Amino acid sequence: MISNNMTNDKKTEIILDFVVEAARAFGIIQEAGKKIGAVSETGKRIWALLRILKLYGPQTVPQIAKMRSVSRQYIQRLANDIVDEGYAEYSKNPGHKRSQFLKITQKGEELYSEVYEAMRENVEAVAPKFREEDLSAAERVLKSLIYELEHYLGKSKK
Numbered sequence: 001m002i003s004n005n006m007t008n009d010k011k012t013e014i015i016l017d018f019v020v021e022a023a024r025a026f027g028i029i030q031e032a033g034k035k036i037g038a039v040s041e042t043g044k045r046i047w048a049l050l051r052i053l054k055l056y057g058p059q060t061v062p063q064i065a066k067m068r069s070v071s072r073q074y075i076q077r078l079a080n081d082i083v084d085e086g087y088a089e090y091s092k093n094p095g096h097k098r099s100q101f102l103k104i105t106q107k108g109e110e111l112y113s114e115v116y117e118a119m120r121e122n123v124e125a126v127a128p129k130f131r132e133e134d135l136s137a138a139e140r141v142l143k144s145l146i147y148e149l150e151h152y153l154g155k156s157k158k
Contacts, residue, residue: 015145022142036118037111047119049078050087050104050112058101060093069150087111 033047052064061079065072079102082088087108090100104112 018141018145032122033115033119036122037115046078046082046087047112047115049075049082050108050115053088053102053104053108054112058091058103060096060099060101062099064102082108 030045033045037047048068049064052059052067056067059067061075062072064079065075068075079088083090083102086105088102088104091103093099093101
């Protein structure tokens with residue numbers, strides 16, 4: 001844990017280093033994701049969208065975009081791709097005429113499970129290298145950093 005006695009300049013440098021390393025980790029994870037089917041060859045994160053549908057049930061494209069802090073257009077293109085591939089389908093939204101629900105299909109459930117197991121195997125291989133309390137602290141810091149940056153940048157999800 002960072003001491004409150006540390007200067008803001010030092011904290012800023014540590015946060016910047018953290019962000020750069022998180023981006024590097026994301027790149028490594030994305031490359032591994034391509035090998036196991038979580039990420040398409042074009043870099044689209046199929047599994048992340050399927051995970052949202054699996055965990056939260058049918059969602060509209062704007063709801064998913066807000067959850068992921070990305071543009072509605074990006075999610076719309078990704079949604080159209082996974083619908084075309086049979087991993088999800090659109091269904092009527094009684095609360096809105098134009099914004100349909102996107103829901104996972106059986107084929108999508110199967111891909112989700114397959115990729116989840118492959119990801120789990122990769123993570124299980126490296127998990128013993130870390131202490132549980134360090135992983136919990138890292139998760140807390142990352143979530144707090146995301147929240148603070150979204151709040152500061154005006155993208156609060158309130």
